[in-house]
């Protein structure tokens with residue numbers, strides 16, 4: 001039996017637009033939470049943020065093939081539509097938009113968004129073509145839903161940065177909000193991919209959060225050398241026997257260029273494989289400001 005407070009499930013773009021035209025007719029604000037499903041508390045926090053600012057919240061669920069590279073987990077990515085609808089029931093999202101693959105990429109689809117600049121380092125280097133797929137599908141979703149605001153999680157910091165730049169460069173009239181990372185009580189950042197981890201690997205994956213905390217502690221204690229901090233972060237990660245590091249970096253939070261010295265707000269960001277599951281995480285480091293002069 002369907003839950004009475006479940007959001008309405010829409011799969012066609014035409015019926016989505018009809019439904020949203022009614023909201024716009026009443027001058028309602030529309031919020032979009034783009035997801036690939038397998039929803040967890042991190043996604044639900046974005047839904048709540050949208051609920052607090054918008055009159056109608058649309059959650060899109062679409063496992064976007066074009067952002068997965070060869071050999072990545074597109075086939076096995078969890079597809080849990082009924083559980084997702086159940087999870088959303090308590091959050092008050094009005095609409096779930098779950099289009100079929102062929103409705104997003106129709107036969108003959110040949111137009112792509114090629115993000116440059118902030119899409120190039122880090123994930124861009126490790127996953128060639130990933131942000132081309134992300135930017136293209138996000139722009140398509142923004143065009144289909146035409147939301148006033150779209151919500152992204154800070155866990156995918158670079159993705160949110162790429163989207164912010166795309167929206168600005170292409171004059172898309174949607175505000176982009178980036179919401180804080182939601183963590184498990186032990187610090188592991190929530191991710192749909194955590195479900196791949198065996199219990200033992202789940203325990204080892206805590207080295208990601210530990211290494212970010214270590215970076216914050218070193219900065220608090222006065223260390224300013226990026227090389228020293230990154231070296232210690234890597235050492236902490238490699239205490240997990242099967243950890244394979246894709247990158248550990250300290251970068252400028254706007255340009256995502258590496259920094260040599262911590263002089264202001266800096267992003268510590270990493271991607272690590274544990275038991276063949278690729279996990280990413282990040283945190284903003286803030287060196288304590290100059291002390292007020294003693295009178």
Ligand code: PAF
Pocket residue numbers: 034035036062064067134137138156159
């Ligand atoms: O973050 C995600 O889940 C995806 O990259 C997104 C933004 C829904 C695009 O497919």
